[in-house]
Amino acid sequence: MHKTLLLALLLCSLGAFAKDGFTPLFNGKNLDGWDGDPRLWKAQDGMIIGSTEGAPLEYNSFLMTKKSYANFILKAQAKLRNHNSGIQFRSEEVPGLRWAVRGYQADMAEDNYWGCIYDERGERGVMVNGWKDKAEKVVKLKDWNDIELLCDGDHINLKVNGLETADLHDSAKLDGIIALQLHKGPPMQVYFRNLEIKALKAK
Numbered sequence: 322m323h324k325t326l327l328l329a330l331l332l333c334s335l336g337a338f339a340k341d342g343f344t345p346l347f348n349g350k351n352l353d354g355w356d357g358d359p360r361l362w363k364a365q366d367g368m369i370i371g372s373t374e375g376a377p378l379e380y381n382s383f384l385m386t387k388k389s390y391a392n393f394i395l396k397a398q399a400k401l402r403n404h405n406s407g408i409q410f411r412s413e414e415v416p417g418l419r420w421a422v423r424g425y426q427a428d429m430a431e432d433n434y435w436g437c438i439y440d441e442r443g444e445r446g447v448m449v450n451g452w453k454d455k456a457e458k459v460v461k462l463k464d465w466n467d468i469e470l471l472c473d474g475d476h477i478n479l480k481v482n483g484l485e486t487a488d489l490h491d492s493a494k495l496d497g498i499i500a501l502q503l504h505k506g507p508p509m510q511v512y513f514r515n516l517e518i519k520a521l522k523a524k
Contacts, residue, residue, distance in 0.1 A: 343396065346386065346499065346516040357384030358420050361503055369513040371406070371503045378505040381441070383409060383422040391496035392521035395470040397513055402463065404509035405430035409441060409500035410470060422500045425491075427470055427479050430504075435460045436486025438479060441502075451479060451486030459484045465514075473521050 346354070349367045360376050362369065362384045371384065390410070397408065405428075412424025423442035428434040436456025438449040459482040460466055471478040475495070479487040501513055 342519040343394075343517040344519070346395075346397075346518050347513070349514075352384070354387055355384050356387055356420070357501075358382055362501075367514055369501065369516070370510065371501060371512075372508075372510045373503050373505075374508045374510070377508075378503065380418065380421055381505055382420045382503045383500040385409075385414060385420065385422060385500040386498050389496050389498055390472075390518065390520070392473050392523055393471075394519045394521065395468075395472075395499065395516070396518075397468045397516040398465045399429060399468055400463065400465045400512040401429055401431065402510040402512075403431060404507055405434070405502070405504035406509070406511040407434075407439065407441075407502045408468065408470070409498070409502065411472060411494045411497040412441070412500055413494075413497050415442060422498070422502075424494060424497055425477070426502065427468060427487075429466075432457075432460075432462060435466070436479060436481045436484075438477065438487045438489065448491070449479075449487035449489050451481070455484060455486040456481045474523075 347369055351364050362371050407426040407428040409422050409424055409426050412422045415421040415423050426439040426441045428437040428439040433452055436451025437447050439447050467482050469480040475490045475492040477489050
């Protein structure tokens with residue numbers, strides 16, 4: 322009876338999950354499906370933790386998905402101890418630089434840049450300033466923040482804690498990896514959890 326009940330509960334959970342359409346990007350236990358510098362990244366207590374303590378960087382370093390994604394909704398929770406991080410999307414690894422990435426970034430940095438769309442290693446810099454009068458109103462500094470990112474064709478939309486901070490149409494790249502950033506500079510730590518993605522049909 323006990324095993325039957327557990328099986329029924331599991332099937333119900335899987336059914337609800339499938340109906341919602343989201344699948345985990347992180348299994349909560351290890352970094353299977355990801356690629357990054359093992360000195361900097363680890364899975365612990367259901368979180369992905371990135372730290373540059375004792376490991377100064379020559380350039381920004383990333384934990385990258387091994388798969389590419391085109392049209393999707395990405396949900397994640399992020400907490401930044403200090404300095405600068407972000408979530409890359411529709412991006413690519415830089416040839417010749419291990420764990421360096423270029424492309425779109427949902428940016429975050431202490432008391433600024435949250436909610437911005439930034440062109441990492443590109444020429445456009447901050448593409449949309451989602452901080453001023455937007456994310457600055459809702460960000461919980463040094464605490465967990467909900468990030469929701471929509472990529473559908475050339476449409477990109479970013480929300481921080483439920484508030485829309487960036488909305489644009491841009492077709493520079495329509496698919497690519499997702500990656501988590503550690504920024505060069507002072508020793509820093511960043512935390513991610515509950516990363517999940519829902520694929521959308523191509524238009």
